[in-house]
Amino acid sequence: MKKFWIALGCVLMGMASAQAQSEEHPYVPETDQAVVKKLDEWQDWKFGMIMHWGPYSQWGVVESWSICPEDEGWTQRKPAGIPYYDYLKKYEALGKTFNPVHFNPEKWAKAAKDAGMKYLVFTTKHHDGFCMFDTKQTDYKITAADGAFSKNPRANLAKEIFQAFREEGIHAGAYFSKPDWHTAYYWWPYFPPRDRNVNYDIKKYPERWNQFKQYTYNQIEELMTGYGKLEILWLDGGWVRPRKTQTKESLSWSQTAPQDQDIDMGKITTMARSHQPGLIVVDRSVHGPYENYRTPEQEIPNKPLSYPWETCMTMGSSWSYVPDDKYKTVNVLIHNLVDIVAKGGNYLLNVAPGPDGELHDAAYATMKGIGEWMHVNGDAIYGTRAVAPYKDGKVCFTRKKDGAVYAIYLLDENEQVPATISFKGLTPAKGARLQLLGASNKLVWKTTADGVTIQVPEAIRQKGFKHAVAIKIPTVEKM
Template structure:
């Protein structure tokens, strides 16, 4: 069940990044300002995504229990409850939502201290509940009948973006293209059958045009009223033009795939007129507006030739679950190193609770990551992939100045070994080789084509944890 929940949270199930690259070539964005921003984004490496909404009150998977598909991740509780009875109770959650401990400065400080350079917040998930002060619908946290609406910080998206920017963290807006609350997508005249529109778009084009305008208006609100935003992260990849349908996307849902064209050229042009250089991530729709790709809950087996980001949960669920089990700091750092060595970014999810606070485990986990990043961040930030990328327990990254980092992954409780050996890269003559946090030049040699670095016994006992980064000032050219 938990694996199903994790796979479903961002609605991109079974995505294989390598296969996608082979079947669907990446289309570069011609806008020079976007190209520049993408290059900067690739320097950031580590970010935070936050799933939060009224559904956190029940501790259930975000939005998906509303979807009338018979999948593990769409099941309603208690099991057997009639659909419309459940829908009524779910929608009422928006009115009772009252996160009285909401303190985005606390989140932002923890993220910055963890070394996260950017963040993405769920302004609206598939259920249509808006965590910003939209004028397009009353299904929003600032509506007069919502418990939290009288709070001076009720426009939570704005508060969150401002708090993170004050900590020097770049900001991005998650926005769900499908909206299961509006009459323009799930028209109540027809009962919804699956995640797709409840009506035939070709038969009722005027209704679809109203949905397109509704979507455009909401995105323009975000682009104009919430300060500088650098990423527009669009989810719900089944909303796409017919020409971009794939064999996989046609299997999403139970009804025939429709031409769900929301006019991305018009949306992107508008958004960038307000936010020049904006990165647009139209997830899984392999067009000009998928500026980077987002393998979900997985790390590709090999480097990819285009900009990419693994999005993954810190715990077991995208949204808040009581007593969620968090991945160890060791696992998360190993993931980060592996991803960065393959040229990607790591976007790590945390789901706040119904009171507006994060799990204690989220804070302790971020603190542990931050302690490692404080010492080793130079081997992560502003680096690029370099062949052979990884050899055994050693991952490689490189800086623009030609220096290389060999990052040795330590198992839990493993002490730094007496020697670290790898193939594929050889330090140049007179190159300085040192461990970050060690401040001592290391002795190395070549043995049977492998580089062998000696680690002094005093350094072995220094208590290094998770991974050690060895900086090599220059390497021999192959």
């Protein structure tokens, strides 16, 4: 009978837990006023760059995931059929041959600035545990004595990159993977890894888990103290989380009973902000007080969100370097940017360097194209917030803090600016002088039964505008 009640209790507890995990976790607003201020500034930046880079670029394979023993499309090993431990040995040896002899972060930073990017998130360590900075916690790092690049005076890659971007006026942020598939404190060699999660019983070996917590804390403190001003700590690997914060999605990431992978984010955050006041902390997908903004990946929400957010997306097809990667067109990327900003979000666009430290020519060309558009239309993007309605047909709207509104018409590839642009949902104030960015001509407009119609002079239409045009409405009628 006792066994029955124990079993029933476990079932009821499981049902309660499942119910809690299926509920939408509310956004928890930040209370640290320095962080609140920084978040407001971050929402003004709108457009940033994330860079995935590591020894894996030598093979042109997906970052880290090919050493994860899960049978998913993105975890496949090449060549197919190679035994796991044979592959792992070869993969980990890549750290010794990684030699980006054309490393030139100043060139990257200038291209990013010219593209209109305002902040950087750089992968200091991905899930495979290889450190792109000079950590003292492990020899699995770019500055290891037996590494091909270690004698280079710029071997501490993260430090050089952060400095180069800051010198261009770009805000610096550090990507850091919470899971670490190289350290014995997370994937203990005594047991084989089973999936992406810790591979030993934390309750049975609490001392080992505490060593992992300290290892993680120490590495983050190194970043917070030795790499200049950092404004974002962008934490990936959302399965490393307290058991009570599990969601239906995070539970699906474990092929065994989920464990309480609590690394004490409160302690880490307090330490990090003691060194970097106002630091934005992004504990991705772990909804709670350490997720200052949310990060939908490779997708754009259907509507504005009520909290700070950022779409992170690849410029090409992959987060990591692929030799013959195909890049999204400038038109697609600008339309994405306008759509995201109109919904109140930021756009974090990934660019992946190759094994020699150089970007694809196509990446530079794409950033140049974006920059040419941003140079003319940036005022409709930076320092804006969402305004209802955020979109009507091919017209997106953004709002400046002084109350001015921009109506941004999305041009199809090779489409000429139309003779009239119409929208509904908001109306310019009586007598408002409308102007299209990049042109000095006054625009004639009128209200109709269907909304507002703006006449576009032929002289403007012949200017060869591409991708989108932004019309400034200095004041609108109260809604």
